[in-house]
Amino acid sequence: MDDEDKALLWLSLCRPFSTKARLALIRAQRGALGARLFLQSQGHPGPPFDLMEKALRSRWMTNRHPLYPAGLKNLHEPPDVLYYEGDPARWAQAATSITIVGTRRCSASGRQLAGRFAHCLAHTGISIISGFARGIDSAAHWASLNSSGPPVAVLACGLDYCYPSENQQLFRHIADQGLILSEYPPGQPPLPHHFPERNRLLAALATAVLLVEAPARSGALLTVEHAVDLGRTVFVLPGPVDHPNYQGNLKYLKEGALLITSPRDLLEQLPGQTVQAGDCGEGPAHPETWSERWGMPLVATMVLLSEKERSGAMRRDTHGRFGWALATG
Numbered sequence: 001m002d003d004e005d006k007a008l009l010w011l012s013l014c015r016p017f018s019t020k021a022r023l024a025l026i027r028a029q030r031g032a033l034g035a036r037l038f039l040q041s042q043g044h045p046g047p048p049f050d051l052m053e054k055a056l057r058s059r060w061m062t063n064r065h066p067l068y069p070a071g072l073k074n075l076h077e078p079p080d081v082l083y084y085e086g087d088p089a090r091w092a093q094a095a096t097s098i099t100i101v102g103t104r105r106c107s108a109s110g111r112q113l114a115g116r117f118a119h120c121l122a123h124t125g126i127s128i129i130s131g132f133a134r135g136i137d138s139a140a141h142w143a144s145l146n147s148s149g150p151p152v153a154v155l156a157c158g159l160d161y162c163y164p165s166e167n168q169q170l171f172r173h174i175a176d177q178g179l180i181l182s183e184y185p186p187g188q189p190p191l192p193h194h195f196p197e198r199n200r201l202l203a204a205l206a207t208a209v210l211l212v213e214a215p216a217r218s219g220a221l222l223t224v225e226h227a228v229d230l231g232r233t234v235f236v237l238p239g240p241v242d243h244p245n246y247q248g249n250l251k252y253l254k255e256g257a258l259l260i261t262s263p264r265d266l267l268e269q270l271p272g273q274t275v276q277a278g279d280c281g282e283g284p285a286h287p288e289t290w291s292e293r294w295g296m297p298l299v300a301t302m303v304l305l306s307e308k309e310r311s312g313a314m315r316r317d318t319h320g321r322f323g324w325a326l327a328t329g
Helices: 003-013 021-029 031-041 050-056 072-075 088-092 108-123 138-146 165-177 194-205 220-229 245-252 265-267 285-293 298-311
Strands: 060-062 083-087 097-102 127-130 150-153 178-180 208-212 235-236 314-316 322-324
Touching: 003 021, 003 031, 003 050, 003 060, 003 083, 021 031, 031 050, 050 194, 072 285, 072 322, 083 088, 083 298, 088 127, 088 178, 097 108, 097 194, 097 220, 108 127, 108 138, 108 208, 108 265, 127 138, 138 165, 138 208, 150 165, 150 194, 165 178, 165 298, 178 265, 194 220, 208 245, 220 235, 220 245, 235 265, 235 298, 265 314, 285 298, 298 314, 298 322
Parallel strands: 097 127, 097 208, 127 150, 150 178, 208 235
Antiparallel strands: 060 083, 083 178, 314 322
């Protein structure tokens, strides 16, 4: 990182500057370094010393970095700085990414559908993005692990927080296999206004958005609205017309979102995606077979299978075989 990047980090941690005010100052002073020097000449104290030191010790990139996600630059106010865990280069290699969203208080069938679609899409090399929340997000993340598509989680807090706390193992798995992102510096808790801000990143990062299950007032619909504004393709699963958890789905289907009923259905409607036989995953098998498929030690495979079973992404039959919840389409 050069002096301009460090100055941009310094500015991003200054309060109470809004993103709009910070951008105006940077333009006026012909760069972040000039803006920082100007503020210091005016007696501005800058960010707290310990916060700056903690941020510098984190893994971060500015919007000048070659691996800064191009989709974020389409936002009206893109983050100046992104903090991350994992490998940005691995995610950058994925040609297509799908953000999967839905309610935290999902039904059992919604959780299973999220797992089914996430696994099948990740199996084709598509990167699965979600917001790391309980419910639909977590089911999608668990099911996308150990596939060719790198998982991506976007948090509404600093990366030194794991929210929700029960997702600590999931956090480690995603960091090992894909990427965890946040626009919030270390020490920032998951404040209520962070979640709608986070949702704009979920929409901008993705090629398309899949809405699994959401009531009429779900925060997941904010991601869909951002996706529509950004011109992203929006796919929606249908649901019972009288079920409160699917009223958000029905709203967007009425407004012209693309209705899908299977992973293959989505792949066939995704621009530029080629669908081949066998794209939608593996059938039920014993842990030894999953160990061979995933290239993992048997003990680690059994742990992961148990985690997927608890999350609802997989089921175990009476013969001890693990299979993806609901038959793949």
